[in-house]
Amino acid sequence: MPTRAQFDRLFPERIAFYSYEGFVAALAATPGLAASGSAQLRRQEMAAFLAQIAHESDQLRAVREYERANWDHYCRRDPGESCAPGKQYYGRGPIQLSWNYQYLAAGRALGIDLWADPDRVAGDATVAWQTALWYWMTQIGPGRMTAHEAMLRGEGFGETTRSINGALECDKPGDAAIQRKLERRIGFYRQAAELFGAPPGERLAC
Template sequence: MLRALALLPLLLPLAATAGSPFLPSRAQFDALFPERIAFYTYEGFVEAVRQTPGFADADSDTERRQEMAAFLGQIAHESDQLRAQREYRRENWGNYCRDDARLSCAPGQQYYGRGPIQLSWNYQYKAAGDFLGIDLWADPDRVARDSTVAWRTALWYWMTQPGESRAPAHAALRGGQGFAATTRAINGPLECDKPGDAEALRKNKRRIDFYKHASQMFGVPLLHPLGC
């Protein structure tokens, strides 16, 4: 009986009503990311979700949970289980400036991966900042200093950016294209449609494993296809 009671917090997400987002409980969040660094606060995550209309707020409670599971599964891979505040490979930090007639790079700034989804490139920082109403082009490191901003950039990408796919991850899920379509929107050219590429297959499996774990915790069925 005591053992069952000890597990109870994992089964109690924050209450959601129709039209409001599903939010995992703090205990669930901690269980999904047991080694996360202090920067990725639960409070920052919750605030960012509440500032993102449309995310994980479908009419069906199951669909709300499924989108949250897919998002957190992808985030777990992208951020090394919320342990990567900034891109690990410092040798690549200066490689993300597309300086052309449309957009330059701010003096002294670098646009390497930061945050839960590892936001990269000057044009992505500019677009995310414009959407959020803050200047991330001039101050890209704010994504690695402000937890809520970091989470909001990840949700901005999830909701609005198709990458090399036909639709952003959010729209692809709502359109019934499965978890595979979210991977395609995030990193399609490097990981999808490569059956003979061992590294691409490894990364795809890692995303799927994280997604399965979150889906099991939230008590919802998987959205197939899983692999892209």
């Protein structure tokens, strides 16, 4: 776990919602992050997690997705799926949890109804942190494994990016805007790994 000083150094402009205390409380309630493998691997996984949320939440300055024009675009209506009347499932929290089915699954895992009350992720800091940890530990997303598994298996930081936003950012070497996003993620990871005294390893890009 990072110390308060390390957390402050990584997120010097974070908003009050994302407190160090809230992060610690969520870790206690949702164990598993950076808790397996060698000491170096644990430092690398913590660095990877904090780097990814730094990118996703604009260095812990965004509770809600900035692009309001997209707020009503996250309702998937596959068989057995629906959206609560009047609710929107845009990105919220440290990892920008998105889509109705993700809010439903996260809420079930945490024992709360986030499908009916998605804005709780933007109003309860512990819940916000818990959704990020839940996604990291249990969700494959558009990738091939969870971000947690990617670090444990030595697949590298790039594979965690694939699990979080691979459909939009991976396998697009000719897209300069996408490459800038990937470099931003990698830059955050290098910074965090250096702060924790861990080599970043290989396979940084997805």
